[in-house]
Structure formats: C-alpha cells, structure tokens
Amino acid sequence: EVQLVESGGGLVQPGGSLRLSCVVSGFSFSNYWMHWVRQAPGKGLVWVSRIQSDGSSTTYADSVRGRFTISRDNAKNTLYLQMNSLRVEDTAVYFCARRWSAYSYAMDVWGQGTTVTVSS
Amino acid sequence: SYELTQPPSVSVSPGLTARITCSGDAFPKQYAYWYQQKPGQAPVLIIYNDIERPSGIPERFSGSTSGTTVTLSISGVQAEDEADYHCQSADSSGSYWVFGGGTKLTVL
Numbered sequence: 166e167v168q169l170v171e172s173g174g175g176l177v178q179p180g181g182s183l184r185l186s187c188v189v190s191g192f193s194f195s196n197y198w199m200h201w202v203r204q205a206p207g208k209g210l211v212w213v214s215r216i217q218s219d220g221s222s223t224t225y226a227d228s229v230r231g232r233f234t235i236s237r238d239n240a241k242n243t244l245y246l247q248m249n250s251l252r253v254e255d256t257a258v259y260f261c262a263r264r265w266s267a268y269s270y271a272m273d274v275w276g277q278g279t280t281v282t283v284s285s
Numbered sequence: 286s287y288e289l290t291q292p293p294s295v296s297v298s299p300g301l302t303a304r305i306t307c308s309g310d311a312f313p314k315q316y317a318y319w320y321q322q323k324p325g326q327a328p329v330l331i332i333y334n335d336i337e338r339p340s341g342i343p344e345r346f347s348g349s350t351s352g353t354t355v356t357l358s359i360s361g362v363q364a365e366d367e368a369d370y371h372c373q374s375a376d377s378s379g380s381y382w383v384f385g386g387g388t389k390l391t392v393l
Contacts, residue, residue, distance in 0.1 A: 200382065209387030210320070210328065210371050215379075224380045260327060269334060270375035270382065271318045275327035 167191035167274050169261050174279030181251050181283070187244040187261030187276055195219070195239040198264035200272060201246045203257035203281075211257075214246065215264070229255075251283045287311040289372055289385035296391040303359040305388045307372030310353060317355040318373040319348060321366075322387075328371060332357060359390070367392045 173185040187199070201213040214225045214235040223235050234247040244261050258278040265273035289309040297303040307317060317335050320328035330339055332348040335355060345360045359366055372385040 198379075202384075209369075210322075210373075210384040212373075212382040212384060215382065226381075262328075265330075265333070269318075270316065270373075270379060271330050271333040272320075272328075272373070273330050273333075273339065275329075277327050 169263065169274060169276035171259065171261055171276045171279040174259065174281045176282045176284065177251055178285050179251060179253055179283055182247070182249045183251065183281060185246040185248065185259055185261075185279055185281070187246075189242050189244070189261075189263075192263075192274075194237075194242040199235075199237065199244045200262045200264065201233075201235060201244075202260045202262055202272070202275075203255075204260070204278075205254075205257045208257075210260075213259070216244070248281070251281075253283050255281060256283045257281060287315075287374060287376065287381070287383045289374060289383055291370075291372060291385035291388045293386070294389045294391065296393055297359075297362050298393045299364060300361055303362050303366070303390055305357045305359075305370050305372075305390065306354050307356070307385045308354045309374065309383075309385075311374040311376070311383070312353045312355055313350055315374045315377060317348065317350065319346075319357045320371045320373065322369045322371060362390075362392055364392050366390060 200215045216235045232250045260278045262272035263274040265271040319332035322328040336348045375382045
C-alpha cells in the first residue's frame with residue numbers, strides 16, 4: 166500500500182524552528198519528485214515547496230523562500246521540511262504529496278498532514 | 286507567477302449538475318488538475334491533464350477547458366459529493382505549482 170506519513174508538527178513561538186518529516190512506503194521513493202503543501206485553518210491549499218527525485222533541485226513559494234528548506238534522504242525513504250524564522254501566518258496543516266509522474270504535474274498521493282501552530 | 290481564481294462556494298440540488306470554474310493565465314498553456322477534499326481529510330486527485338480521470342474516480346466527475354477557464358463538472362450530484370474542490374496547475378518548467386483558493390460545494 167502506498168503511504169505517506171507526516172510528523173514533527175507542534176506548537177512553536179514566532180521566530181522558532183521546526184523540522185517536519187514525511188516517511189513514505191509502498192513505492193520507490195527515489196524515483197519521484199515530492200512536495201510540501203499547507204492549508205491554514207479554514208483556507209485553501211497552498212503549495213510550499215518541491216524537490217526533484219535525486220534532491221538536486223528545489224523550489225519554494227515566495228512566502229517561505231529563505232526560511233524553509235526542503236530535503237530528502239532516499240536511503241531512509243524520508244522527505245523533510247526545515248522551517249526557520251516561523252511566523253504566525255505559517256500556522257497550517259502541512260501535507261507531503263507525491264508528483265504523479267514525469268508526464269504530469271498532478272499530485273497523486275497525499276499524507277494525512279501534520280499541524281503546525283505558531284503562537285506566543 | 287500564476288494565480289488561479291475559483292468561486293468560494295457553489296450550491297446544487299441532488300441529481301443536478303454542479304460546475305466549478307477556475308480561471309487563470311496559466312490556461313490553456315498548462316494543464317489543470319482538480320482535487321476533492323472532505324473535512325479533516327487529505328485531498329484526492331479527481332481530474333488530471335484538464336479532462337482525464339484517475340482510475341476509481343466516478344464518471345460523473347469531468348473536466349473541460351475554454352480559453353483561460355477550466356471547469357469541473359459533477360453530474361447527478363450526490364450528498365457524498367459535498368466537499369471542497371481545489372484546482373491546481375504549474376509553470377512549464379515544473380518549478381512552481383499553484384492552487385486556486387478552493388470552492389466549497391454544498392448539496393442542498
């Protein structure tokens with residue numbers, strides 16, 4: 166069964182840091198691009214970042230560039246999101262998702278999400 | 286960067302057809318993708334490459350495109366279709382992805 170499981174969320178003060186993890190199983194992780202997508206309470210989905218299959222290329226939304234870092238460990242089947250200088254507006258559920266294939270920009274598999282709350 | 290615009294809400298009676306639009310300069314150059322999300326759950330891909338349905342998605346879900354607007358249609362709406370629907374696209378280089386603001390579908 167294809168599965169993505171996020172962890173690492175929690176309550177953090179503004180200016181603090183958190184590292185999210187996404188452990189995958191059921192598919193060959195090293196063959197897929199991966200994403201982080203977030204959803205603030207009561208709001209829509211917002212793309213955060215993506216990383217190519219070998220980790221050689223990463224891109225970020227303007228709102229997090231310079232503060233967040235996406236990375237992966239293909240040997241551990243794990244995707245990461247290091248979040249620094251956190252702001253109240255970063256409060257959201259963070260999902261990891263898989264890019265379906267080289268021929269599509271769809272995200273076909275999603276985790277259940279981990280909640281990040283930034284508050285003093 | 287692209288922006289995608291969706292109506293915040295759409296209401297429809299059971300058995301009728303719901304149509305949810307998504308507008309943006311990304312279209313028609315780039316494909317559109319649609320996701321269904323029920324409360325407390327992760328999104329589920331229901332339409333890819335503008336009009337294609339992944340396996341397991343009911344035929345009542347369909348996609349169409351006209352100029353800079355793409356549309357998700359749900360025919361014969363059922364109570365279980367009540368959910369949030371999100372459109373998504375990406376730039377041609379695969380560097381930046383974007384979602385619309387999401388549309389809440391209410392089945393009356």
